[in-house]
Amino acid sequence: MREALAEAAFELFLERGFERTTVDDIVARAGVGRRSFFRYFPSKEDAVFPDHEGCLVEMTAYLEANAGSPDPVGTVCDAAGIVMRMYAAKPDFSVQRYRLTREVPGLRTYELSVVRRYERTLANHLRDHGPETADGSLRAEVIASAVVAAHNNALRSWLRAGGEGNAEAAADHALSLVRDVWGTAGGAGAAAVGVLPGRLPEGDGEVVIMVARKGTPVWRVVRGIESALGASPVAGGA
Amino acid sequence: MREALAEAAFELFLERGFERTTVDDIVARAGVGRRSFFRYFPSKEDAVFPDHEGCLVEMTAYLEANAGSPDPVGTVCDAAGIVMRMYAAKPDFSVQRYRLTREVPGLRTYELSVVRRYERTLANHLRDHGPETADGSLRAEVIASAVVAAHNNALRSWLRAGGEGNAEAAADHALSLVRDVWGTAGGAGAAAVGVLPGRLPEGDGEVVIMVARKGTPVWRVVRGIESALGASPVAGGA
Incomplete structure (x- = not known):
């Protein structure tokens, strides 16, 4: 019933336009009867995105099942991949809906609020399972938004290409940018960072020499370098 | 006239609620006459956020004026600070509006679309003025969303604290997280990264030893380490 309603709605949106189609x-x-519609969808907008509720449930279950992972950033990247798989499972529908959404401002704002829910779900996981620091919630929100931006960049490219190509591989590639910078694969606990100031034989710039165990998260390297150099962060905005 | 309309609107929203107030x-x-309202504000929602249009104009001008900066990430962080200054200039109004926005779903989605416009403005700048790489647009969108998330984390903390404390210092602190990881202060052009695999005397983990000029951006260090180690990224999610 729910699927039949979503299909009927989508056919009509494509035929007549979203605004000109009534419940x-x-x-x-x-x-079916009018009340059946509202039993499944709070609004017409919800019928355009029938799979997001289920996807959020799946994402939440995945995050809970991986709450003990030593790499929470890797976990949220994998969780974002669930969303891409949902789109990739129905390429034609996803591409048609993307075109429809571009044309209807109300659907774009609806989509923004869905994206925000995913982002908050990922941020909550990072806040609860990431390293305990004074800036825990800041770090969690920054990483979650980076994950969502990377995922959406890959998703949008795939949709614009008409659903051609390997969506999941594109998402993995995009998310690797976030994993590389923020990820903690290898275990943050094993991290050791040593920093020595020095001077390269050729060239005129000062250098830093850093020794770190493989698997040390980059943010920890950055922090180690900063604290070694005091007021001269290696890549700061000073 | 515009300011008088925004003030009248806001008084009424606080007195009667947003939904129960008509144009x-x-x-x-x-x-004034009804047509005057729509001359200044496309909708009732716009009257709640009368300063964002001007702030976007100011942000765009700032970005254009700093198009030649060697540190585009620092530039977009500074541009995000313009938004915080707008909020901090009217603490009482900002705090009351924050509370109103929490109660009205339509204002929250309006706010999401405003945030998206800031994010896109910053991403466009990074894409056009950041390092030219195959992943230029991906990188630009990830960094822009991280900037916006950091800014909004500081803004929300300040609003929840009733507008107490130094909003701009809080924004600077939050944004330093992004500058440290993505910033290119010191000039990407001067970067040289060398990586040697090795083994620490104590401990059982493999290590990497990295030599980089001061000012090398972290993403360049990460890339150097990755390419030196092939399929074993130093902080990847493999």
Whole structure:
């Protein structure tokens, strides 16, 4: 019933446009009563994105099942991949919906609020399972938004290309940018960072020499370098 | 006139609630005609956020004036600070509006679309003025969203604290997280990264030893380490 309603709604949105389609049109096409529609979808907008609720449930379950992972950033990247798989499972529908969404401002703002829910879900996981620091919630929100931005960049490229190509590989590639910078694969606990100021034989710039165990997260390297150099962060904005 | 309308609107929203206030109520309170309202504000929502348009203009001008900076990430962080200054200039108004926005779903989605515009403005700058790489747009979007998330984390903390404390210092602190990881102060052009695999005397983990000029951006260090180690990224999610 839910799927039949979503299908009828989407057919009509493509035929007549989103604004010109009423809930009455949708239930007539699906052959059900008006109340059935609202039992499944709070609004017409929700019928355009019938899979996000289920995807959020799946994402939340995945995050809970991996709450003990030593690499929470890797976990949220993998969780973002669930969203890409949902889109990739129905390429034609995803591409048509993308085009529809570009044309209807109300659907774009609806989509923004869905994206925000994913982002908050990922940020909460990072805050609860990331390293305990004074800036825990800041770090969690920054990383979650970077994960969502990377995922959406890959998703948008795939949708613009008409759903051609390997969506999941594109998402993995985009997310690797976030994993590389923020990830803690190898275990943050094993990290050891040593920093020595020095001077390269050729060239005229000062150098830093850093020794770190493989698997040391980059943010920890950055912090180690900063504290070694005092007021001269290696890549700061000073 | 514009300011008088925004003030009348906001008084009424606080007195009667956003939903129960009509445009007719607002123009009656301001003592002007109905058409005047729509000359200044496309919708009732816009009257709640009268300063964002001007702030976007100011941000765009700032970005253009700093298009030649060797540190585009620092430039977009500074540009995000313009938004915080706008909020901090009217602490009482900002705090009251924050509370109103929490209660009205329509204002929250409006706010999401404003945030998205700032994010896109910053991403466009980074894409056009950041290092030219195959992943230029991906990198630009990831960094822009990280900047916005850091800014909003500081802004929200300040608003929840009733507008107490130094908003701009809080924004600077939050944004330093992004500058440290993504910033290119010191000039990417001067970067030289060398990586040697090795083994620490004590401990059982493999190590990497990295030599880089001061000022080398962290992403360049990460890339250097990755390419030196092939399939074993120093902080990847493999």
